[in-house]
Amino acid sequence: MEQSAAETPQNTFSCQLCGLSTSFTYYGQKPPNTRAVVLLEECFVVKDPFSPDKEKFLVLGSTCSLCNMCVCVGPDCSLFYTKRFCIQCVNKHLDQFPQQILAELAKKKQSSKPGVS
């Protein structure tokens, strides 16, 4: 694991919205050793650093299906609803999203307003 990581050149994933940046080890829909699990979009994937299990993966982000921007999966940057949408595109097309999502977005906006540095 470590050796291969040392050999492969550092591929860095960088979210174009929040700037989160970390190296990824796989890009695609079928990360290695995930068996029956497949991704429904092309993702930047890394081994889950918080799991002792070597075969657990973590999706870092993907590209917005509309604007092609590279975004992380964090709720402030993008959301997935059958496809990946960056938060900017979501805001542009709010009317097309179901109410559940709109409600959630509104709630988040409210709670995230005070006290974030």
Add this chain to the structure above:
Amino acid sequence: MDGDRRRDSRSWDWNCPQSRAQMDQIFFREQDYIQAGSPEHKEFWAFFDRFQRFKAKRDMSGSGVRGEVKEKKRTGSNKVDLGLPKEYDARYRINVSVCTGDIEKRMGKSDPRSRQRSSGPGPQEVSDCRLALLHFLDFSQKQSFGKLAKLRREQKNLPIFQYRDRIVELVRLHPVVVVAGDTGCGKSTQVPQYLISAGFSHIACTQPRRIACISLAKRVSFESLNQYGSKVGYQIRFETSRTAATKLLFLTEGLLLRQIQQDKILDQYQVVIVDEVHERHLHCDFLLGVLRSLLADRPDLRLILMSATINIKLFSEYFHSAPVLQVPGRLFPIQVIYQPIPPEEQPSRSEKLDPRPYLRILQGIDQRYSPEERGDLLLFLSGMAEISTIQEACQVYATHTRRWIVLPLHSTLSLVQQDKVFDVAPAGVRKCIISTNIAETSVTIDGVRFVVDSGKVKEMSFDPKAKMQRLQEFWISRASSEQRKGRAGRTGPGVCYRLYSESDYNAFAPYPVPEIHRVALDSLVLQMKSMDLGDPLSFVFIDPPPTASIQTAVTYLKDQGALDSHGELTSIGRLLAQLPVDVVIGKMLVLGSLFNLVEPVLTVAAALSVQSPFLRSSQNNPDCSTARQPLHSNQGDPFTLLNTFNAWVEVKGDRGGGSRKWCRRRGLEEQRLYEMVNLRRQFKDLLKSHSLLESEDRAPSGGDRVQRRERFTERKKLHQLKRDHEQQEGSKRKVLRLDEGQDGELSSGSDTEDKGRGRKDKEGQGQDVDIQEVKFKLRHNISELQKAVSTSQDLSSRHQALLKLLLCRGLYPQLALPDEHNSTRKDSEQVFHTRNKQGVVIHPTSVFASDPEVLHVPEDDSRETGPDRKDSSRHQLLAFVTLLETNKPYLSNCVRVPALQALLLVASSVDTNADCTRLVVDGWLELELKEPEEALRVLSTAISLRSEWERLLKAQLGQSSLREPSGQGVSRRDMEKLSDSLFRFLLYTEVNYSLQRLTAFQAQNLYIGPRGEPDSSYSEVPDLSPLFPGAEAKPDPIKGGLRVTSFFTYNCLADSKDLYSECLRTFWSCPNCELYMPLTPLERMHHEVSCRPAGELQGVEKESEGEPAGSSSASSLTRIYHCDVCNEDLKLTSTEILKHKRQHMFSAK
């Protein structure tokens, strides 16, 4: 659809384990992403239950309204159609899918059958489970990503983050860079990561403390998303997590120095970061010096110094004006309140601290701040005694108000007690942590809002004149004062109360005195010598130590035999330089390897190198004292430690986990015993690697296959336990009880606390794992250890005597003489004298403090021969490990030895008068023997024993330096013979003598000094070199008399009669040969040494058969003697030479 599900669920019970097992066979098979039985699998089913409950609730409340996108809005937009589904489903929000096509196919086929069976899962159940699994996967992804995002956010928020690119750029451009930033700026964790991201590899980062190495490695590997890999590792004295994949290594300063010893240009690293350079530890200052000269040979090496914003210019200038990058710290505002202690509350020198100023602050906080506003108090005092005084007073106040939990913090507390300061106080209660300066930098406690600074610190200093360490109280420096203050502003705005005035503060020294100016430099000089750094006096230190300090160290090392008279390393010195211990301890190890005393010496050496396992707080606990009693040895403290260790190993073998309780009963800190066993193992390995100890070439851990397999399985289990523990660590901070401060110290020996704590642990984490026990089992083979230890249990009197001698030789010249009036004094008033310091006392923890009679000369044995003189054969001396002055000069870790024998065998200077009845040792101890006969016998025995001991030791060391397989080395027979003779000499020398210190006047007029004119009669004096290897009997240029061996000068004392006066000759017949003639004492001694009993000589000759000529001791007895009278070269033994000369003398007369 809903109706369908309801009908099915009647025959399908999700709570039935069998149902779940059936699902497991579909989704959690061996080959699946999550396997049945794994932790994730367990989590899934827990999640499943929550998920089902949530669904049920949603269905009931009817909130599952299908959200349809409102058509009217859509019509209003002229933008692209996103093609989103009309009907909302949470499933659309998940970007993973689980393909279980194969199973579904199988299920599909068997569908009708399974439907009939009431227990089988229908497609609805399978689909429910799949949906839950998808949500679970999504949930875990969100959880992990959340952690990652939080981590990155925190990193970004650190003050140092803005300087990230600048730091990398500076390091690329300059060989040395200084990064200065205050606590909380993140330099220790971030700078190494910046370098790794920038492509640097092989990074070493030194830390002054071992704990920091481990915790930083842990933190940085977590932050660099490698907590389960070994990209980031640590290396400390006994432990390493370093592998070939390690790119960043945290290690102690001392360890990096040792690595430089092996690898002169430090090839293994590309970058070296020296952290906390402002702390100015001895090792750190030295390391900087070494690195500075190393940079010339390694222009590609990058060196980064990291410091608090203290005295930065000093570091930059030392490295030729290296660039400095200064990073602001992240501290909240702190209000400083000067509250100098009023004169009437100032403690006088002898008195205890007055607690009133401290109590007032507690009261003030209670009045001014509501208990709901959290924030603990940290109080800095100078020492343990001060802490317990204030603790007592604060505890009374705390019990009364129920608003405080008082906790002490200093390094001699048990680790469990130290750990309590990190636990949290219940709501409405504050912690009051009373600490030494340990909390200034070493220990960081979060949540402190109030700091009380006494302004005092106790610091160790070294008095080279008295050869004594001194623990004295000083005012702190302004830098320390700021550091203490800063502790109040780590988590929010704080208050710092200074118990001194602002003018006091301004008068403080700007910085603390660096360690190199305060301590003995023996080990440092030794290490410098072994690293070929040239003259220690000309080495370019960042802040050179006083010349006198270095000179004292050189003299000391010469005394110890580590340096020769030219200041070069001896073979023993070379070895000592590689042992990471005090010179005296290292000497013991080397000496122990010679005799069959390795095991006990290893234990004692290890025990003397760690803090005492005996907790001070348990000293007054009668239960502990009783339980400890069987461990005590009145031979000396090292023997008590030896007994304790042995008993502990025994308990470990028999009862394993029971050792924790065993220790508690006896007031022992088990951690110290673990340290001992580790250190002991390290010493053993060191001795083996220097061929001073045969390595057991037995099959690894022995045993048959079954045993091996058992051991293997056990180890696997232990490793798992260790991993589990490491993962849980840090996630469990307990809530303190209000009465926590009170019990602690007093009941640490009782079982009630044990049960209480055990219960708490069990509730918290399911099982109470003793991680130390686990690590111990992983590192040591208990049965082997027991075997090793059993050889040092119940030492025979012979081994005991020899072990004492070894300790004494190792500790020499650290000897103390009991005062002659001790037997008439109270136990508590026993006084001792060392060569350089009079009137020292035994530390109360020593066995001789409670049992001083064993040091008195037995009354029935002694005769009063003068006002202050007692003749006895039972005089004793104490060899001691430390002499430390606190309120009094204390000796600790003492062992008692028979005075005359020990001195003759270890002292570096023994001077006598003409008939050897008066001996002066090292210029301060005087021994007077009544009988010249006895005196001569004792002296000559000692000399021959010493020369044999020296010979064997040299052979042993020579063997180790040649690194050849044994053969040429020390024969077992020689060694046994020597140990037998030493033992007999130690125990059966029944000579009466008096023992006293020389008065100042006597010491001044001690020697006759060299003779004015060259005396022709010198040529008449027999040459004795073959008898005393390594020395010629020649006139001593300073003392006068004859220097017979390196340590023995004959007839140089001022009261001596003329060496050559015939009246000293008395007729004497040798018991071994037919020699009978008038001889001076010296001549007689020569003869006695060379003339062995017939049988003994034969043995020597036999043994030396087949060896090349010249190496045997028999042939070394004869030498070429040129007789001027006969004008002829004769091959004679010295006695024969004497006889021959005498012939001419008598015939001439």
